[in-house]
Amino acid sequence: MTGMTTAPALGYGTWNRPNDRGYRCTLDALEVGYRHLDCAENYENEAEVGRAIADFDLLREELWVTTKVAPESFGPGQIRPHVEASLEKLGVGPVDLLLLHYPSIKDEYDIEDYMAQFAAVYDAGLTRNIGVSNFTIPYLERAIALLGDRKLMTNQVELHPFLANHSIVNHTKAAGIRLTAYCPLARGAVLDDPVLNEVGAEIGATASQVSLAYLLAKGFWVIPSAGHRDRIQENFAAQQKELSPDHIARIDALDCGMRLVDEAWCPVWDE
DSSP, X not given: OOXXXXXXXXXXXXXXXXXXXXXXXXXXXXXXXOOEEEOOGGGTOHHHHHHHHHHHTOOGGGOEEEEEEOGGGOSTTTHHHHHHHHHHHHOSSSBSEEEEOSSOGGGOSOHHHHHHHHHHHHHTTSBSOEEEESOOHHHHHHHHHHHTTOOEEEEEXXXXXXXXXXXXXXXXXXXXXXXXEESTTGGGGGGGOHHHHHHHHHHTOOHHHHHHHHHHHTTOEEOOOOSSHHHHHHHHGGGGOXXXXXXXXXXXXXXXXXXXXXXXXXOOOOO
């Protein structure tokens, strides 16, 4: 059965929703109206997400499902069995989009090998589309070269009003690849920002909705995570909020390079 040809721009991020919370929050998101779910092997909740999808009982072509292969799973011959395990847990057949979650940590595994494995999984039909996440310019260029005529659909990176991430955004766009914004609410930091709240007062929106509307206006796919139904609903309603060019310029000025994800497993980020 053919799925969607592209993802709804606003998705629900299942990060940090373990065990039954993964089930409950995913079901809430589907009930609210989300039709794009962003998952990952190392979120350790794919089975719960799959159970929520099954219980909600959508037609397969009405839902976009993304998942990610953890970099710890890039060893020789390891990617396909890990993808197959994810597919079994999610229970939706081939996913709409499969991402490599990070480049190999400290280049433990050879990129030529794990990209060949990734290509083989795509060629075998386990996913309809492929992409990457947290790939810096050098890794992105290498991935494009190694994949040949197989096209990357997205590069998922940290993006929010306080991190414009211009280098990788511009490079990814120039390569014809869409950006997906994770941490779009800067892990709650947007809530107390005076500018975002001022703009929100002008358009009848919360600071969170302003942040999401801003990223959507930039043409990004955006995947906020939330643990309570009212927040899930609030975020979903951001699609109805419109920003003027002046609003966007005011939010652009908030960029201060505030990177939240900079852990030992991360690559050296682009300047």
